[in-house]
Amino acid sequence: MDAKGTREHIVRAADELFYKQGFEHTSFADVAGAVGISRGNFYYHFKTKDDILAAVIAARIAERRRMLDQWEAEQDTPAGRIRRYINIVIANETDIEDYGCPVGTLTTELAKLGHGCMDSATAIFTLFRSWLGEQFTALGRADDADDLAMHVLAASQGIAVMSQAYHDREFTRREAAQLCAWVDAQAAKEE
Numbered sequence: 001m002d003a004k005g006t007r008e009h010i011v012r013a014a015d016e017l018f019y020k021q022g023f024e025h026t027s028f029a030d031v032a033g034a035v036g037i038s039r040g041n042f043y044y045h046f047k048t049k050d051d052i053l054a055a056v057i058a059a060r061i062a063e064r065r066r067m068l069d070q071w072e073a074e075q076d077t078p079a080g081r082i083r084r085y086i087n088i089v090i091a092n093e094t095d096i097e098d099y100g101c102p103v104g105t106l107t108t109e110l111a112k113l114g115h116g117c118m119d120s121a122t123a124i125f126t127l128f129r130s131w132l133g134e135q136f137t138a139l140g141r142a143d144d145a146d147d148l149a150m151h152v153l154a155a156s157q158g159i160a161v162m163s164q165a166y167h168d169r170e171f172t173r174r175e176a177a178q179l180c181a182w183v184d185a186q187a188a189k190e191e
Contacts, residue, residue, distance in 0.1 A: 078138040101160035
């Protein structure tokens with residue numbers, strides 16, 4: 001594997017470990033072991049754990065942008081795209097039940113640590129907030145698009161937290177369906 005491929009492999013492994021174990025509880029040795037390289041080779045690519053975290057956050061942002069672009073191409077309506085966002089909690093319900101929302105858990109952990117990468121991690125939420133705001137604007141709700149976007153973000157995070165706490169898929173699916181129905185009601189107000 002070339003240097004770029006090794007670096008990407010390290011970032012993917014660190015991303016999974018940070019999600020499943022938490023940033024603070026994941027060591028260099030954990031990541032090096034998951035990738036199967038020596039610590040010396042590991043240090044060639046990343047000098048500090050914070051360097052790895054920055055790369056993980058950048059990769060997550062890039063992946064979420066690709067996901068949003070895909071939804072733009074696949075869904076004809078803004079309401080359909082917003083419903084697609086909401087239904088992430090259903091599509092990823094097993095992981096969310098076991099580990100929580102990857103964005104929410106990381107930002108919460110970094111906030112508790114007072115970590116310098118907190119603003120970078122929050123950028124993922126900001127990406128979703130902006131994108132959801134664009135969808136509500138396209139629905140004709142430009143005046144309150146950001147408020148509506150924040151409502152969807154907060155509600156979906158709440159669903160993810162309760163999903164992890166209770167492992168109750170019926171509840172999770174019901175709450176996601178109710179939030180989708182709310183989106184449809186917002187769209188209907190503008191028709």
